[in-house]
Amino acid sequence: MENELKLAAGAMVTLGLATAALVVLPYIQVRDVKAPAGLKPYTSAEQRGRAVYIANGCMYCHSQQPRDRSFGPDAERGWGRASVPGDYVYDKPHLLGSMRTGPDLLNIGVRQPSKDWQLGHLYQPRAYVPGSIMPAYPYLFEAKEAAEPGEEVVKLPPGYGPRGQVVVPLPEALDLVRYLQALKRNYPVLPPEPREAAGPAAPAPAKAASGS
Numbered sequence: 203m204e205n206e207l208k209l210a211a212g213a214m215v216t217l218g219l220a221t222a223a224l225v226v227l228p229y230i231q232v233r234d235v236k237a238p239a240g241l242k243p244y245t246s247a248e249q250r251g252r253a254v255y256i257a258n259g260c261m262y263c264h265s266q267q268p269r270d271r272s273f274g275p276d277a278e279r280g281w282g283r284a285s286v287p288g289d290y291v292y293d294k295p296h297l298l299g300s301m302r303t304g305p306d307l308l309n310i311g312v313r314q315p316s317k318d319w320q321l322g323h324l325y326q327p328r329a330y331v332p333g334s335i336m337p338a339y340p341y342l343f344e345a346k347e348a349a350e351p352g353e354e355v356v357k358l359p360p361g362y363g364p365r366g367q368v369v370v371p372l373p374e375a376l377d378l379v380r381y382l383q384a385l386k387r388n389y390p391v392l393p394p395e396p397r398e399a400a401g402p403a404a405p406a407p408a409k410a411a412s413g414s
């Protein structure tokens with residue numbers, strides 16, 4: 203009996219420590235994070251687009267967390283500066299993602315602001331990126347003889363639309379593109395890049411200069 207008690211107590215302590223380290227401490231660390239001045243809350247259309255993003259599993263292939271230069275060349279890839287907790291203040295739930303079958307999308311609104319491109323790429327990625335392995339999402343669109351007044355037509359490269367018909371985005375596609383266009387985390391964050399001032403590389407050039 204004594205051994206069972208020890209086992210149960212040990213299990214509880216281990217569980218308690220794990221919960222403190224992985225749940226409680228991180229929560230305390232980020233609960234007071236304020237939204238950076240440059241970050242706007244999502245509009246209701248963008249929130250709907252976010253739900254479309256979740257429903258279609260975009261995050262299984264796309265992360266939303268550009269890393270610091272010391273971890274990888276994300277900035278060189280054009281994915282933006284390393285993200286900070288404040289960037290996600292309005293993201294509930296956050297969509298950090300862990301897979302990068304496709305590019306990181308936290309700054310896709312900066313990189314590709316074109317609505318026409320985004321709509322066409324969702325309808326058929328291979329019309330824009332030959333050999334792309336991203337799935338097409340034709341069910342977010344409707345093919346019809348002619349667009350009705352007020353409806354917009356997706357401008358696809360020649361040969362990619364259904365023959366003799368036009369492709370019109372459903373509201374889901376329009377909302378999703380609004381959400382993608384809102385993914386912009388390129389405002390300055392405070393404190394500014396902490397590693398710049400006292401980087402270990404700073405004295406090196408001076409030494410090299412005096413030696414030559």
Ligand code: HEC
Pocket residue numbers: 254255258259260261262263264303304305307310313314327328331334335336337339378382
């Ligand atoms: C099976 C993996 C996969 C899924 C699921 C997926 N994508 Fe992609 N995505 C990719 C790949 C690979 C690329 C790079 C090739 C290309 O641009 O088509 C890409 C590219 C993109 C780009 C262009 C990025 C850039 O930097 O040019 C956008 C925007 C995008 N995807 C949005 C989405 C959205 C929105 C969804 C969900 C509706 C989605 N993706 C689902 C794999 C995926």
